[in-house]
Amino acid sequence: MGNFTFSVPALGTQYNxxxxxxxxxxxxxxxxxxxxxxxxxxxxxxxxxxxxTPDDIATxxxxxxxxxxxGYHFVIxxxxxxxxxxxxxxxxxxxxxxxxxxxxxxxxxxxVAGVEPTFSQIISTHELCAxxxxxxxxxxxxxxxxxxxxHQNLSPTQCPGNTWQNWRTKVVxxxxxxxxxxxxxQIIQLYQIILGRDPDQSGLNYYAQSQWTIEEIRKxxxxxxxxxxxxxxxxNFKSAQTLASEALIAFNxxxxxxxxxxxxxx
Ligand SMILES: [Zn+2]
Numbered sequence: 067m068g069n070f071t072f073s074v075p076a077l078g079t080q081y082n083x084x085x086x087x088x089x090x091x092x093x094x095x096x097x098x099x100x101x102x103x104x105x106x107x108x109x110x111x112x113x114x115x116x117x118x119t120p121d122d123i124a125t126x127x128x129x130x131x132x133x134x135x136x137g138y139h140f141v142i143x144x145x146x147x148x149x150x151x152x153x154x155x156x157x158x159x160x161x162x163x164x165x166x167x168x169x170x171x172x173x174x175x176x177x178v179a180g181v182e183p184t185f186s187q188i189i190s191t192h193e194l195c196a197x198x199x200x201x202x203x204x205x206x207x208x209x210x211x212x213x214x215x216x217h218q219n220l221s222p223t224q225c226p227g228n229t230w231q232n233w234r235t236k237v238v239x240x241x242x243x244x245x246x247x248x249x250x251x252q253i254i255q256l257y258q259i260i261l262g263r264d265p266d267q268s269g270l271n272y273y274a275q276s277q278w279t280i281e282e283i284r285k286x287x288x289x290x291x292x293x294x295x296x297x298x299x300x301x302n303f304k305s306a307q308t309l310a311s312e313a314l315i316a317f318n319x320x321x322x323x324x325x326x327x328x329x330x331x332x
Pocket of ligand 1: 225
C-alpha cells in the first residue's frame with residue numbers, strides 16, 4: 067500500500083489531505099509505483115460545471131466509469147482549495163499509456179472560449195507545483211517548470227482547454243518574492259479609484275505577488291463582479307434621478323395649470 071504524506075505549507079488551510087474521505091481507493095489503485103518513476107506534472111481541467119467538487123469527480127470515476135478510485139492525484143476548486151485525493155505512489159488514470167510516469171492535477175472548470183482558471187486557482191496551482199518540483203526530494207524526476215505539462219501536450223486531447231498556453235505562463239511566472247512598496251501603493255490606489263474602497267489583505271497579497279502589470283490588474287478589477295455591481299447601482303441611481311426630475315417637471319406643469327385655472331375662475 068502507498069501512503070506518502072505530502073502537504074503544501076504555502077497554501078495554509080486551503081490545502082486538504084482528502085485521501086481518506088474521498089470515494090474509492092486512494093492508496094492502491096490503479097497500482098503502486100516508485101516515486102522515482104515520475105517524470106511529468108500533468109495539468110487537467112474538469113470540463114464540467116464550476117461548482118463541481120472532488121467528490122463529484124470521484125463518484126463519476128467510480129460509479130460511472132467503474133474505476134477503483136478517482137483518476138487524479140489532486141483537485142483544485144475555483145476558490146483555490148486544494149485536495150490531495152490520490153496517493154502520489156499510485157499511478158491513477160489520467161493520461162493514456164503514461165500514467166506510470168505522471169502526476170495528475172485537475173482544476174475545476176472548463177478552460178475554453180477565452181475562459182481561464184480563477185486567480186485563486188492559478189496561485190494554488192503554482193504553490194502545489196512549486197512544492198512538488200522544488201521541495202519534494204523523494205520525487206527527483208520532476209525538478210523544473212518544464213516538467214509541468216498540459217494533458218494535451220502528452221495525448222491528443224483538448225484538455226486542459228484551448229487557453230492553456232496563456233495561463234500556463236501565469237502559473238509558472240507567479241512571483242513569490244516580496245512586492246515593492248510602489249507596487250503595493252499602486253494596487254491600493256486602483257482599489258480606491260475603481261471600487262471606492264481599500265483592498266482587503268488577501269486581495270492585496272494576490273495582486274501584489276502576481277506577475278501581472280498594473281495595467282493588467284486595472285483591467286482585472288474593472289471586470290470584477292464587484293465593479294459591475296457598482297456600475298449597475300450607478301445606472302439605477304441615474305435612472306431614478308431621471309424619473310424624479312421628470313416627475314418634478316410634470317408636477318410643476320400640473321401646478322401651473324391648476325393655478326391658471328384657479329386664476330381664470332376668480
Ligand atoms: Zn485531462
